[in-house]
Amino acid sequence: MTGIRSLTPPGQPRLLSPQPRRGEDLAAYLATGGYPAAPGPEHLLELVAAAGLRGRGGAGFPTAVKLRTLRDAPGDTVVVANGEEGEPGSVKDRWLLRHRPHTVLDGLRLAAMTTGAVRGYVYLSDPHSADAVRRALSERPPEVPVDIVPTEHTYVAGEESAVVRRIDGGPALPTAKPPRPFERGVGGVPTLVANVETLARLALLTAHPDAAAAVASSYLLTLSGGPKPSVLAEAPAGTHLKTLADHADRSGSAAVLLGGLFGGLYGDGWADLRLDHDELVAAGGALGCGAIHFLPPGDCPVGAAAHATGYLAAQSARQCGVCVSGTQALAGTLAALSRGDGSEEDTGNLRRWSLGLTGRGACGLLDAAAHIAATLLRHFPERVSAHQDGPCPSCADAPSHDGSRLTVTVP
Structure with missing residues (x-):
């Protein structure tokens, strides 16, 4: 069951009070x-x-x-x-x-x-x-x-x-x-x-x-990832992501998926990022809707990217041809990589698509998928290369890419 936690200072008006x-x-x-x-x-x-x-x-x-x-x-x-x-x-x-x-x-x-x-x-x-x-x-x-x-x-x-x-x-x-x-x-x-x-x-x-x-500078956040219960939290701007991870019982996470599916993946240095709209954008991420998905050490970012883009491809409105073909290409290539079936050509295609597909759909769905691929390549190049030789244990055991790993229940 999703928990509720407030990190706002005592006496400050908050949305998660008085009886959440x-x-x-x-x-x-x-x-x-x-x-x-x-x-x-x-x-x-x-x-x-x-x-x-x-x-x-x-x-x-x-x-x-x-x-x-x-x-x-x-x-x-x-x-x-x-x-x-x-x-x-x-x-x-x-x-x-x-x-x-x-x-x-x-x-x-x-x-x-x-x-x-x-x-x-x-x-x-x-x-x-x-x-x-x-x-x-x-x-x-x-x-x-x-x-x-x-x-x-x-x-x-x-x-x-x-x-x-x-x-x-x-x-x-x-x-x-x-x-x-x-x-x-x-x-x-x-x-x-x-x-x-x-x-x-x-x-x-x-x-x-x-x-x-x-x-105005406090945020409602959904903190999830791994087998432990998710947390709905309220925290002031400037809070470090490490502090959020600690309060959500996710210390030691290896990476984060920021801003729901729009902010992309972030690896080394994620714990030093702060809860701040402009700071996260400057770091190449986004606060988005305040959803932060922590990847524990056993979770593979390649598998997480495949899962996220697979979900986005399934959710396409199917009105823009470039979105339909683009999200399917991204999701299919990342799924192949997660299975260990990818190649250097696939990695090159991902890099090209992540740059060329941005801004070409009627909404932000295609942008989100492209940004996930771009941030995976930026922060985890060695993990991507390793998947060209075969799947890692985490990806081999992963469930189908249906959104279940990302879905949180309302407390």
């Missing part, structure tokens, strides 16, 4: 200062900008910029709480929707008031989350109408253009960009698509303005 496994009803949320009188839009924008809140869905875009862009847009606007957690190694969004639905709805309320939105949506695929949100909406009907929009659970369903497409009645598949949702989204009007943790932190920092910077 107990559902949040209206009375409990009001008792913690929830649904306060909203400050004026300009004041809230200044507060969010000063706190430095970034989006928690993957790209880490400054939240104040997104809010102001929608506020300055002409005509009606729409806000969406995006709770479709496509990353198999992440559980934070579903946990928030199941256990702290009022916090998410409060953040959606504040986003709507700041941008002048006429309607809100909660977009999700988890039935338990939907039930919790319905109960919360019945306890406190929102000032702006809010609809729950269910979708099928897939890797690409949470991509912002797929969110808009599904809410508008189509399939949850990405579309070509531009336009982006903030330009033309749901119903053709400018739309803010915000991750549910982003909205929850917006609510928390508004209720605790004196601690706004600390709230």
